[in-house]
Amino acid sequence: MKKIYLTEPKRLEIREEPIPEPNDFEVLVKIAFCGICTLEQRLFDGERKIYYPIVPGHEASAVVVSVGKAVKTSVSVGDHVVLDLVNRCHVCPACLSGNSNLCENRFKKGQRVLGGFSQYMVVNPEQVQKIPSDFPLEHAAFTEPLSCCIRSLRKVKASLGDTILISGAGTMGLLHVKAALAMGVRVIVSDIDAVRLEDAKRMGADEVVDARNPEQFYETIMTITHGHGVDSCIITTVAVSAVESAVKVLAPAGILNIYTSYGNKPSLPVDMNTIHRNEFVITGSEGRTESDFYTAVRALSNRRVVVDDLVTRIYPMGQAQEAVEAALSGSTYRVLLDMEA
Ligand SMILES: [Zn+2]
Ligand SMILES: [Zn+2]
Known part of the structure; x- marks a missing residue:
């Protein structure tokens, strides 16, 4: 062999x-x-x-x-x-x-x-x-990449009625979109690539937002969420500016999940008072447990995620x-x- x-x-x-x-x-x-x-x-x-x-x-x-x-x-x-x-x-x-x-x-x-x-x-x-x-x-x-997305969505306590921002529309961003939609979540996707945003839309994302202009990004998401902001945000891109933009549109008590890993160890671009006053929760998500994997097996087998x-x-x-x-x-x-x- x-x-x-x-x-x-x-x-x-x-x-x-x-x-x-x-x-x-x-x-x-x-x-x-x-x-x-x-x-x-x-x-x-x-x-x-x-x-x-x-x-x-x-x-x-x-x-x-x-x-x-x-x-x-x-x-x-x-x-x-x-x-x-x-x-x-x-x-x-x-x-x-x-x-x-x-x-x-x-x-x-x-x-x-x-x-x-x-x-x-x-x-x-x-x-x-x-x-x-x-x-x-x-x-x-x-199954394996989906199981990592399932863990990631569990880390932000994704549930029916939530609005989640998926930052980055690469393979893992889009797989997050599919899993989140299957969980009954309203999904906003941001990226700087128009083609990827179109793909996200075609795969079912409720809203897509161009991340190139931070002010416009903020305005658009606040309009979509009626001024409330998103319940959580999952970062699937290594652009540090994505974290900066995400924190600005997090609703009070929102959860920020650093899903991606970085080659260059950047620091969190967030002022600590913002975290304190809003009770933001910041987490990472790494790999998956047996339970996440088993969930992914069933979600694919049942064609809940295609x-x-x-x-x-x-x-x-x-x-x-x-x-x-x-x-x-x-x-x-x-x-x-x-x-x-
Ligand atoms: Zn993998
Ligand atoms: Zn062990």
Whole structure:
């Protein structure tokens, strides 16, 4: 079988290896599709480093090949599944307190990290969730990013009747839009790119706002919300000005969620009295728990969230280098690798 290694920044290498052997407590799967997420792009770029060589990929759909004798699971051979490829130790304080997305041991060396850019993979039973056999496997690869959006929307306590501003209309911004709409939220999307705003509108956003002119941005959102402001704002773009603008349109007791991560550690551009007087809550959102992932599996399986218009292109795994470069170009939504082709 073939496996794609990142051996140093900007260098992907396809290696031939034997199909791994699962033990009695593991499940062997054949990967179908794997998405190229921001994490893979940053690893490729060298902006983020875990270790080398590493097999990237954490947004994978698959088919079950074999199930260990001692495994307790509802999946059987031939089932279509999605993989939750984050490590959770289940014993650290973060795991025990229900924040397993922040597991202290999730990136420790010596354990399986990521790995979806591989034709076969051995995983633990809790990492495998079944999806309907007629659900497209390429769309199933969106389970992981959707689960991160679900966590993010839970962090801002999104609920029916709320108005939420999603700042940034890239893949993750738009996936937030879809999930928020499915939850009964009124969604405003802001971006500086007119084409992306049009796409957001087409995908169901209630309102779209051009973020290029801060004053106009403020006026428009205040008009839309009848002078009240938005209940919460989720930042999915790395532009610091987006945070500045968002705080100005937050309603009292509003929640600001920094969903994106930054390469350059900027400071929060907010004066502290504003936070004090308005009881603003500022949070981040990182990854997902098992529960967020399970919610995403069901939301996709039930077709509450439809992702087909977020797939820009599918590359055969042999063209991984081109695929990652295309993903990095900034003009795409999700780029996927077909691991069988
Ligand atoms: Zn991802
Ligand atoms: Zn843990």
